[in-house]
Amino acid sequence: MRGMGDAYVWVADLDARPEEAAVLAGRVVDWLEHRGIVRGELTSCLPGDGLGRPPGPHAAHAVTEDAVPTGAACGVVMEIERRVYTGAGLWTATCPHCGAKTEHADSGPDMWTPSWAPLFDDLYAWFGGTGPGSGTCVRCGERADFLAWRMDPPVAVAHLGLVLWNWPPPAEPFLTELSGVLGGHRLVTARTTV
Incomplete structure (x- = not known):
């Protein structure tokens, strides 16, 4: 069950092809873990019953605010599927x-x-x-x-997305590095409240 006021930030890869999405997702997760943005273990840190990766010790380096919220529902997940990413409005x-x-x-x-x-x-x-x-x-x-x-506001049609539940918006340097990890792919990001 989602809590009142849950929100997520999505970062969609506009250039990932369906056949490469899983490999790229693995590359991103390895990079996020190596940088300490997320922890390596999957936990129940997402709203509902889903599993995600909780914030790591250097998660604040990825966002525009000084700290990443802590709590039961502030995890990160890669989505490898055909998706239309939109805001709530x-x-x-x-x-x-x-x-x-x-x-x-x-x-x-x-x-x-x-x-x-x-x-x-x-x-x-x-x-x-x-x-x-x-x-x-x-x-x-x-x-x-x-x-x-x-x-x-931004809408993305993509086969690969990074979703950060209850995180602040990602910082530009983080997005630039993430694009590099993805081979220079174009990224679109926005925040959605549910």
């Missing part, structure tokens, strides 16, 4: 071809107006394993890779 997608922006719905269960539902459907199809990783703009009709769409 509303976000906007901008077409790379014509600059059209998605429009937020005024009410109801949908995030965007019904006219933009096809783009959301494309995203869900990719997440479900049946879509091509691109979305069609309802204004100009052009299809573009999801990585080309400008999404604000």
Whole structure:
């Protein structure tokens, strides 16, 4: 069960291919352990029943604040799967071809107006394993890779992600080093409250 106010920071690797995600995840975990960012043992340090790695003695070197919170639910986990990483709130997608922006719905269960539902459907199809990783703009009709769409606040479509439960945002030097560990891959990060 998640506690009230739990949040996580995600760092998504935009360039990891599905067939290399597991190897890259192992490389990241080894690096995090070696640097003392996380401890080597898996414990029940995640919300719910999941296992993760608790903060290590040098965890504060990875974040923008002086200390990493301690407690039952402040662990780190690598996700090796097809994921759409988003924040908890509303976000906007901008077409790379014509600059059209998605429009937020005024009410109801949908995030965007019904006219933009096809783009959301494309995203869900990719997440479900049946879509091509691109979305069609309802204004100009052009299809573009999801990585080309400008999404604000950040949204990432990825096969590999680092999730830090109840940690402060990662520091830029940490993200730069992490990108190097991943072979110079592009990273996107944001915080989500649940």
